[in-house]
Amino acid sequence: MKVRTRFAPSPTGFIHLGNIRSALYPWAFARSQGGTFILRIEDTDLERSSQAAVDVILEGMRWLGLDPDEGPFYQMQRMDRYREVLAQMRAKDLVYPCYMSVAELDALRERQMAAKEKPRYDGTWRPEPGKTLPPVPEGVQPVLRFRNPTGGVVAWDDKVKGRIEIRNDELDDLVIARPDGTPTYNFCVVVDDIDMVITHVIRGDDHVNNTPRQINIFRALGVEPPVYAHLPTVLNEQGEKMSKRNGAKPVTQYRDEGYLPDAMVNYLARLGWSHGDDEIFSREQFLAWFDLDHLGRSAAQFDEAKLRWVNAQHLKAMADEALAPLVAAHLAARNVQADDRLPALCGLFKDRCDTTVALADWAVRFYAPVQPDEAERDKHVTEAVKPAIATLARLLADCAWTKEGIAAAIKQTLAESGLKMPQLAMPVRVLVMGTAQTPSLDAVLALCTREVVQQRLGHA
Template sequence: MTTTRNPSVRTRFAPSPTGFIHLGNIRSALYPWAFARANGGTFILRIEDTDVERSTQEAVDVILEGMRWLGLDPDEGPYYQMQRMDRYREVVAQLLASGHAYRCYMTPEELDALRERQMAAKLKPRYDGTWRPEPGKTLPPVPPGVRPVIRFKTPQGGVVSWDDKVKGRVTFHNDELDDLVIARPAPEGSAPDAIGAPTYNFCVVVDDIDMRITHVIRGDDHVNNTPRQIHIFRALGHEPPVYAHLPTVLNEQGEKMSKRHGAKPVTHYRDEGYLADAVVNYLARLGWSHGDDEIFTREQLVAWFDLDHLGKSAGQFDEAKLRWVNAQHIKMTADDALAPLVAQQLARLGFTDLAVLDLPRAIGLFKDRCATTVEIAEWLGMYFAHPTPPADELAKHLTDAVRPALQALRERLAHAEWTAPGIGDAIKATLGEFKLKMPQVAIPLRLLVCGRAQTPSIDAVLALFRREEVLARLQHV
């Protein structure tokens, strides 16, 4: 099924910058990005940084860097909630004026005591509505010196429901929901009617209204927030967006992926030599499918993506599968496009002067046996520094019977046409002269020049070296 394009679609990714962003988090950016792109809509980045104590600029930078690497560029943003506090307070005042919110003077100590009594009576701990204004109800006298919180007046009786694009019909009974705090106490010294810092669930709704969000695609850890947010939407005269709550991403041990359970920052995979398009491909399949297609391009993802094929069960991360997907993308990617990525990995190995090697041509020779650009760079390291072959292998294969053949081959290589066919002819002539089989010459030749017994076709491997370097490595046969 192909999604009907709808340019009015507006989606958002709204991370909290309280720790590094890992693959489980970034999937909640990929799907809204893909849905917006599939519809020709707008993808918005919003940084929900109201947790001032835990939010850091470093975490923001990692979010931006990870999204930039994966090509999940927003059309708008980043917006920062801490820069919108005046707007939130303005909307809190609207709800106070319309009777949808009220000031609550219950102190934290009184609230703790209430909860203890409720738990002792085996009741669900919740605010009891002491300060909720109702017709005919007399409220307690305002205690002196207490700064109130502001609570949202949750509708009583009935249910709140929505049709979730992943979970289907979801229903909560309003009587299960107490009156949510939407603004904390104002600081000491402020005006008596001052409004303190608005809270997360409230800010989210104001943002989604102001940013005209049509589809909220987020983790299912937000399901319990959704009924409260829907009530606030409707109190403000707006219908809520379409919701799709994504199942959790589990780590390889079956636990929720998190920093505490060994998750790595998204940028770690870049440094380990994974391709951005491969990670996007892998993450897309970790909760969404298009038939049996396992490997696809970013363009195909955008063409195919819809909300009707999101998975209902948790996806489990599998690094071996990610490596396999990456290997397929390396094979699909043009050698010229891989060259700058491999050059970065070579630089990490200490090789920065790349003039001795035709890098795209070398990548083309080695990439089919590599799962990451790191592995390609490790193969190509032999072109920049002479590796030391394992002594036991060299002793086994560089025998007295073979040495004369290698000496003769060196002489031939000094005058051969320096191409793979020319080098191949020199090897064949040597085999014929000394009545040897290919492995008897090729293995010690590989060990002496490349430092390892297995490589791609030895004539193609040698052709990428400068002739003088090969002759130097064979000098003391």
């Protein structure tokens, strides 16, 4: 059996990290098993679905490298197929029309709750041998309800939660088509999973209540349901379910904030799955290790500080030439044009940074004017040190513009002025880079142009 998984988001809000984890695991399982990963957009909620939300789904998945093998498929483009299956179900007496109005259904539920019963449809319009149905009301378009099995249980072995059994008596007859004939969510999902030959459904545990209903529809259509794995919720830093309402950011915002896609995959993978004590791993290692047997059963909590740490580790390990285009994009957004120094700049500063935005904050100082911090300038650029700065500027005008040549000029300045290295380096850093804290001074100056260094030292 070839593995076929799917990610089936609803474009009713911008996709966040909690959502995208439900794409990561089916993608990883398909890749690890040599299977097929399918993207399906469940857009039947016309009032709340938006093209902007679809765009963020597609953009976020593209950024993270979670490319589908098939799709995206859109449920709204499959309506003819759903109606075809509904007609087949009517012909097989698997569904029946129900004329109970919304007001009647509400009143029924109120009576049930008053009697401390579980609110549910009571089967008023379900045809049974010997049963007399109420008269059909005039001018009322019925819904179609699925004949849920009576008696027995519906059960499955969940790859995360273990064995789950639900008594059929707890499930009422599900509405699978509205009065205007449009099919409902649980029905569409089953038809899609059958047509797309889905073997494993890996999704959030907010769908657990839908699963027994979907399994019964699968079996009514003569198809064995797929393997299910229901993932625990991702909580935000306050311990609440991650959601846009609770401040979750669109996935694409992390890209804009300078996170690396491989670091995001690494961090998200650990939000509900583990491989021993391994914290930092590549995408290739993740795919080699991933299986459904090590999915966690407890809710995972998002921690932005941990995410930044993971990102910093990937940033440090990334080749300077690969980092440079990412940093160049941030510079371009600030109307700053980078040049061939950028890979070396990335190499010099990446150990100090946890995002590519932070790296761009350093790089921009080499391409655009800097404004020294006034407090640091007052502290370090004193009258006593200005003669030494002038000496260094004079020596830098003629030295070889290499790290070694600049180091020699600094050494000669120290000898002539009688200063210690920090007494000279701090004010030079403030003038040239705008801050007293930088990597090795000779390495920093060597990556500036001679003209820029002379100009900035002239502001002493």
